[in-house]
Amino acid sequence: MTVYTGKDLRLADGLTVARLGYGAMQLPGSGVWGPPADHATALTVLRRAVELGVTHIDTSDFYGPHVANDLIREALHPYPADLVIATKVGVVRDEWHGFEAAAEPAQLREQVEENLARLGKDRLDLVYLRVGGDGLLYPSETPFTESFQALADLHRRGLIRHLGLSGVTTTQLDEARQIAPVVAVQNRYHIFDRSGADVLSACEAAGIAFVAYFPLAAGMLRPGLDLSQAPPGMAPSSEQLAALDETADRHSATRAQVALAWLLARSPVTLAIPGTSSPAHLEENLGAAGVGLTDDDIVALDKLA
Template sequence: MTVHADRNLRLADGLTVGRLGYGAMQLPGAGSWGPPQDHGTALAVLRRAVELGVTHIDTSDFYGPHVANDLIREALHPYPGDLVIATKVGVVRDEWRGWNAAAEPESLREQVEENLVRLGRDRLDLVYLRVGGDGLMVPGDTPFAESFGALADLRRRGLIRHLGLSGVTTSRLAEAREIAPVVAVQNRHHIFDRSGADVLSACETAGIAFVPYFPLAAGMLRPGLDLSQAPPGMAPSPEQLAALDEIAGRYGATRVQAALAWLLGHSPVTLAIPGTSSPAHLEENLAAARLNLTGDDIAALDKLA
């Protein structure tokens, strides 16, 4: 049996995206801070992504800060009619390049307005509230219901089309759905890290899109990288990489392509948003949409975590 992953996913009425999109976090400089190493190349990557059929770009105004959104507008505005731009709020950067929770209602309103201005839009397609419940960031002091309720109010006012959650637990997801519809959840999840499995299962049951961040283990699947510099829990073992390479080799594919194909085949509600500032890596990533793994391959890769 071969698993033919659907190429598109319907998030909500009138909102359908390609299951393999693009994440803009790597467009700014190192650490998602400051201008890109090469401004022209950053613009070229965005334009090439759309040329190759990407209809889902994931960004945030705290990437840079402001840099990713400014590049997206410069490269792509006026936007294609089918392009969905998702952004995240609930975090601000400081002068030490830290990532700080900022989920007070007034701050969220300011962040939404900043995203609107920077992206040149009257309404944001999809806005995630970055919660931090998956351990990547420390949650702030604002009650969750108050924060999500503030975004729900902005949705009612027409500034946001759809709402999502990032770094969320299953209990927070349930709580949010009592306040307003949730169309997508973005948690850490990749071929070597299944810490988001319970949230993924909840999304499958509810018909909510699941958007793994760090789909390529924070770049640890790229050959030649120093795995000793990997964030905690990110570095794959030589045995894991060998197993992935063995399956990828059967298709004449790279380990990156096999890992992305696994994400799409592992669950029908998954959207992949690999990010890169390299035109060559962009082409490699998007070619994964043509790789159809067998059910046996997916089952074997399921065991690698």
């Protein structure tokens, strides 16, 4: 069960992470495919994240594919004792660079073994079954319980330390918990999108960490971006951005910092994994830990969904 200890969250016995982590999805090239535009900078971002106190890196072997995991190993292996590397399985990349469900037991075993090899680990700290129930990916035709049971078997064999779920519904969370303990759920959730609120509430009630992915609205909070290119439903309105800027100005902070600070204030079980390929943006994101939102700020920001 999660225990909030200030800036950290204990997900389970022996598994404690800083609430602001790092997501590795932006390390590969455009479209999460191929090598990074700047290999050296990608390594710098990872090393700087750890220097700044990040103890939770979120990745997957389908980022690249293989690119993110290879970079993590090159930059950080041998890993610090307190570093938790979480990965996702249940998805592979197709020849058109798309994301394809692959959650049959044999496929999951292969993906776990690939993650172990690429990361250079004997056991994976945390493995999410990526389901896609939040609408971003097609769900697998393999029955959910069969897929999660396969991961639970690998957990019992000692290849996985802890189990998680990604893109799930509350029903799937309940079903999984009948099979094996779940220490974290990773669903889409950010200041403009509360579609995962029911899952967050379920995690709060059960004492399970809720890891918000796309915590910066898929990068749509960065000034100067062309919001017309945003994924469907991701682009904030000018009114939403103006309200966010007003709060940011009061705190001498940036939009991204306020959005992350709001997310951490939203619940004691929330974790954020903002990703970036920029050292400057990395430092900006982690600076959110120092933004002290007031109760009035939070009330106002709650209305931006």
